[in-house]
Every structure is written in C-alpha cells, then in structure tokens.
Amino acid sequence: MPRLFNINSEIDPLKSVLLKRPGREVENLIPSTMEDLLFDDIPYLPIIQQEHDAFAEALKDNGSEVVYLEELVAEALDAQQGHQTLVDQIIKESGIYIKDVKDALSDYLLSMNTKDMVDTMMAGVRTDKLDIQSRSLGWLTDRQDQDLFLMQPMPNLYYTRDIASTLGKGMSINKMTYEARKRESLFMETIARYHPDFKGDQLPIWRDRNSDTTIEGGDILVLSEDVLAIGVSQRTSGRAIEELARSLFDKQNKFRKILAIEIPHVRAMMHLDTVFTMVDKDAFTIHPGIQDLDQKMSIYMLEPSKVEGQIKVSHHTDLTDLLKDVLNMPEINLIPCGGGDPIAAPREQWNDGSNTLAVKPGVVITYNRNYVSNDLLRKNGIKVVEIPSSELSRGRGGPRCMSMPLLRESE
Numbered sequence: 001m002p003r004l005f006n007i008n009s010e011i012d013p014l015k016s017v018l019l020k021r022p023g024r025e026v027e028n029l030i031p032s033t034m035e036d037l038l039f040d041d042i043p044y045l046p047i048i049q050q051e052h053d054a055f056a057e058a059l060k061d062n063g064s065e066v067v068y069l070e071e072l073v074a075e076a077l078d079a080q081q082g083h084q085t086l087v088d089q090i091i092k093e094s095g096i097y098i099k100d101v102k103d104a105l106s107d108y109l110l111s112m113n114t115k116d117m118v119d120t121m122m123a124g125v126r127t128d129k130l131d132i133q134s135r136s137l138g139w140l141t142d143r144q145d146q147d148l149f150l151m152q153p154m155p156n157l158y159y160t161r162d163i164a165s166t167l168g169k170g171m172s173i174n175k176m177t178y179e180a181r182k183r184e185s186l187f188m189e190t191i192a193r194y195h196p197d198f199k200g201d202q203l204p205i206w207r208d209r210n211s212d213t214t215i216e217g218g219d220i221l222v223l224s225e226d227v228l229a230i231g232v233s234q235r236t237s238g239r240a241i242e243e244l245a246r247s248l249f250d251k252q253n254k255f256r257k258i259l260a261i262e263i264p265h266v267r268a269m270m271h272l273d274t275v276f277t278m279v280d281k282d283a284f285t286i287h288p289g290i291q292d293l294d295q296k297m298s299i300y301m302l303e304p305s306k307v308e309g310q311i312k313v314s315h316h317t318d319l320t321d322l323l324k325d326v327l328n329m330p331e332i333n334l335i336p337c338g339g340g341d342p343i344a345a346p347r348e349q350w351n352d353g354s355n356t357l358a359v360k361p362g363v364v365i366t367y368n369r370n371y372v373s374n375d376l377l378r379k380n381g382i383k384v385v386e387i388p389s390s391e392l393s394r395g396r397g398g399p400r401c402m403s404m405p406l407l408r409e410s411e
C-alpha cells in the first residue's frame, strides 16, 4: 500500500515516524575514535536499547506508527535486488579503493541475508574479520596504524532526524557535514529509490544528497504549512538553505517563508533543534544562550521574489515579533531551557532539555533527566511524556533528533 507523506507542522498529531534502534554500531565506539564519531561517551548497549524501546512505546501510546530505518532498507533491497548497488556505493563512500579489499568486503557483505548485511554495514566491519593481510600488499603498506575497521561504524544512525526531512508531501535527503555521518543518508536514498511504499511519484525529492552544500534535519523545523525555520549552524550553510528555498518555492507546494536563524557554531548547539523546538501553536522551548543580552538574534527571512527565479531576503532581530507575524498569533510564549538558570540551563541544554518532540499540540516527549525544563513546560500548560535517558543522551541528541516524522495529521 503506498504510504502517505505529509508534514505541515511540528506539532500536528504524529501518525507515522521513522526510528533506528541503536545496534552494534554503538559498541564499536572506543575512546580513541569517540570524538571523531561525534560521541562524548560509550553507551551501554542493552540499556540504550531498552530506553529506545521505551521511546518507541511512548510514540505508539500517543497514536503514532513506528517504522525502523534498518527494516525499511532491507525491504527496499529485497524488493528490487538492490544489494550489489548499495554494497558498491557504501564501499566507495567508505574510502576503500584497493581492489582486493573491495572484493573481500563485497563478498563478505553479499554472503549474508539482507537484514544481517544491512546491520553489518551500519555496525561497521572490523579489519580482523577478513583475512586481508594474506591477500593485499596494497592494504598492508597503505594502512594507518589505527585501521581497526575496514568500514567505520555509524553510531549516530539512531538520530534519524538528521539524514532526511519530510517537508510537505516531499522529502529532502540531506547531504551531511562530517565524515562520521556522510554515509548515513545513503540508507534513506536507498529507501526512496527502491522501497515500493516510498519510490516514484508518491515522494518528490526537493533536494538530494548529491548537492555540494550541507544541510541536516536537526536544523529544519516546519512551523506551519507555509513557514519553515532553518538553523544557520555548524552543520547547515546559508547556501544550502537558499538552494532548498529555490526548490521549494518553485515546486507545487505551499512553503512561502523560510526563516534562516543564525545560531552559535559550537558542538553543544550543533542544530537548531538543540536550542529551539515548537511545543504548541504559540509556544516554543528556547535556550537563552542563542539570544544576546537584549534578546536580539540574527534572522533572515527568505520569500519568493516578484522577479521570476529570484529570492527576496530581509533581516530581522526579534524572534518573538517575527513568529507572531508569520504564524498569525497575538502572543508567543518562549519557554527557557532550565528556566534560564545559569547552571540548570546549560546543564539541561547539554542533555537536550530543549529538544522536545511534539506528538500533538501541547503534548511533548522529553528526557526525564531534564526535570527543571520539564517542570517549567508543565507550568506553562504543556503535557510532558518523559522517557528514560541515561544512555540515549550520550550522543548529544534528544527525542526530536531520534525521530523522523513521515506523517502528521493536518486539521
């Protein structure tokens, strides 16, 4: 049955969402690779899986279907016999160019059943799994001391938010910024290309992973059927936002205003959704660290220009006024992470206190550890569904980062 795709807001009732259950890839983190792989600690696999399952349950209890990236990729490959194409591409994108090594890896992956093959690509392939030493002088002489993996693990895959974004009835398949995550969006491309429920006319691709500018889904918020907010961040460039704007303004959809919000280019705030999320039609979480002392910010608004093919850009500094205007709301409530306290705010922001996922207007899923922010949300009339977070939070992402909505019910 063809799937329905439609995302016209951050808060409309969530009906279908894509997750990735953390797998062996998180056990393939070690202290010497952790930083490059964008983790601050090593999650304990059985507990991170339990916590992730609790997240999936909370989503289902609140009316959403949950589908898994790893299962969709396997189904997509089986439907179109895409195995060889994906294996060749992932080997290429893993920077493996020595023929003997390529052949050994390709034989190894293709000898597995589809699900194991997909899980293994995601978990990474250790060098000692294959008998490379006895067959490749090229590898023996080119390798680096640290080559523990022929294919590096992809521990960030459970942050499905970032690799692609459903916008209206179509999708942006994102070109990722760092080496550690570049290959991840290939899995979404595979689903869009081969999966019977995704491919073809039913899913227009607004922008694909071959673009030469980077954009990540954590930066993209769908504020309403015609307004997007996109962070200009460590991961998303102004040029990428402009490209996406041109594509969206051109095509048959309703987006007509894009707010490009500049945020600090630092790890703790790598995406807009780590400092700003929508919790109700007129309420948002915000980390006070993105505003200056007089609460000013730098925001560019992009709109279609009257001149064919051009874009109109205007500059704004007051987030509240701009949101009132574009969302047609008399008031906007910005709820500060950690209550704005100089210790609680940065502590809870670090553990994704501002990274809420709305399952319907005024109902959000959050991490239980951020009790100051959660209490404040409740005091502001928001219903908060807490999930356990000891291990999930170690990679610096919360409920919004771990979810890629496919369908929200429009009014």
Ligand SMILES: NC(=[NH2+])NCCC[C@H](N)C(=O)O
Pocket: 037, 038, 039, 156, 159, 161, 162, 181, 217, 218, 219, 270, 271, 273, 274, 395, 396, 397, 398, 400, 401
């Ligand atoms: N949408 C998000 N905020 N995602 C968080 C991603 C965290 C991940 N470790 C990274 O650095 O890429």
